[in-house]
Amino acid sequence: MLRSSGLLCLAVALCLSPSPASAQTGDGDAQASENAGIPRTRDSKPDLSGIWQALNRANDDLLDHSASEGVPAGLGVVEGGEIPYRPEALEQRQKNLANRETRDTEATCYLPGVPRVTYMPFPFQIIQMPDVTTILYEYVHATRYLYTNGSPHPEGPIEWWMGDSRGHWEGDTLVVDVVHFGDQTWFDRTGNFHSDALHVVERYSLLDADHINYEVTIEDPKVFTRSWKMRMILYRHREPNFQLLDYDCYAFEWEKYYPYPGR
Amino acid sequence: MRLHQAAVALAMTVALVSLPASVSGQGAAPEQPTAPWPPAQTPDGQPDVQSVWSPVGGGTQSLDPAMSSNALFQERVTGVGSRNPSRIVDPPDGHIPYQPWAAALQQELEAVYETPTRPEHIDTQTRCMGPGVPRLYYFPRFRILQPADSVVFVWDEYHSFRVIPLDGRPHIGPNVKLYSGDGRGRWEGNTLVVDTTNLNAKSRLDVVGDFFSDNAQIEERFIFIDGATMHYEATITDPTVFTRPWTMRVVQKRRPDEEFWEWACHEGERDSAESSSQIVGSDAGRN
Secondary structure (H helix, E strand, O other): OHHHHHHHHHHHHHHHOOOHHHHHHOOHHHHHHHOOOOOEOOOOOEOOOEEEEEOOOOOOOOOOEOOEOOEOOEOOOEHHHOOOEOHHHHHHHHHHHHOHHHHOOOOOOOOOOOOHHHHOOOOEEEEEOOOEEEEEEOEOOOEEEEEOOOOOOOOOOOOEOOOEEEEEEEOOEEEEEEEOEOOOOEOOOOOOEOOOOOEEEEEEEEEEOOEEEEEEEEEOOOOEOOOEEEEEEEEEOOOOOOOOOOEOHHHOOOHHHOOOOOO | OHHHHHHHHHHHHHHHHHHHHHHHHOOOOOOOOOOOOOOOEOOOOOEOOOEEEEEOOOOOOEEOOEEOHHHHHHHHHHOOOOOOOOOEEEOOOOOOOEOHHHHHHHHHHHHHOOOOOOHHHOOOOOOOOOOOOOHHHHOOOEEEEOOOOEEEEEEOHHHOEEEEEOOOOOOOOOOOOEOOOEEEEEEEOOEEEEEEEOEOOOOOOOOOOOOOOOOOEEEEEEEEEEOOEEEEEEEEEOOOOEOOOEEEEEEEEEEOOOOOOOOOOOOOOOOHHHHHHOOOOOOOOOO
């Protein structure tokens, strides 16, 4: 029920969104005039603060897919419906798919990387301040800091599960540049993957008070022949008193031993 | 796993030993950051205490006496004890007022934490489980953020966080248990009072096995004393485990604003089931 209503919302939101052309060019002025009703911070930026969640099947599969046992069908989130793998990388992706029960870092409960953490089927909370926007995720209580104080990425090489995020505002769009990844995380459960050369650019734009247009550009010359994009809507949780809970999945196998068995 | 801990402890020791030398070489002690007092107010009228904060003499080895794993390591190397007082300020004797069965369990755990023979002998911190409340407040540092109608605590270690609503909302239902519990806060002058319930009690209070149950309720008081100092006091009430409520205090100091970089724990663990099974049976201690 939730899923079908979510898909309905997705369709409505897409209908209400600015034209794809203006959204994709990041034309800040055009968006600002369209988005006059969005919440704003004291420094006049669009205020992304709140609890949000993606309502799509991207974590199952970034691309269009039919239903299979336990996996709902889904419309893809990749622009053009194709991920431009280099030939040898495509072979690796097929191997990943065959070994996904053990190789997917979701199965081992590792930090899921960016942008996957955004479309894990769990809520996350954005706390926006002038110099840094903090994001707290329910999934394995991941955290991110999107610095908007003009600071550069620290000098690499660094391999972080969640990368290093430095943002700036282009009009009413928060643009976040993310680098310094490892090569362990995947984009979804089907083995779509990247290398440590991954470079992610996220674009967060409020469509109205309760919807964020979220666009991601993926670059990784070791794995892809060109950059590619995904796009999805993030929905604000409007339930009264909604809050993040816990999903510490790596701890489930140990929980029975604490505080003391049988007491 | 213990090898790993020893290596971390050694590295920390080297860092701590070398730090004063380099500082004294520059001829100045690190300056204690401070902020105007009384504090400025946030737009929604809270005392603005946003900063990085660190416990004085932090560490999670034991509460009674207050000791870090690093201090214990140094003590073993040098043979000189640190003689810290207990973190427990009530009862006055500084001891956790366990019921007899609970005291026996804690002593059993303390005796085996370095030579585990059962999965539950291993401290939750070693398993990367969320340290929870109040243990997080004697971890090395945390950041306070104050968005409208809430106080947010974020740690670099374990990438733990807590969001404390100040809007008077009720607690979540009793069937939801959380690592850091469900906190509801209010300001009394410059003291933040947080009522914390819904604790899953999957964490322990320290390495030597001090614990409470999921029947616990904690009243936390963040008493801001001046622009540089905060006293964290946690009063734990748990009639399942203790004979009376008891209170610990951890003095916290404002720290320079600095970026928190990624601190992953469980990631990279190749086969946690295997590493656990090694502690059980004839080859106990190999781990």
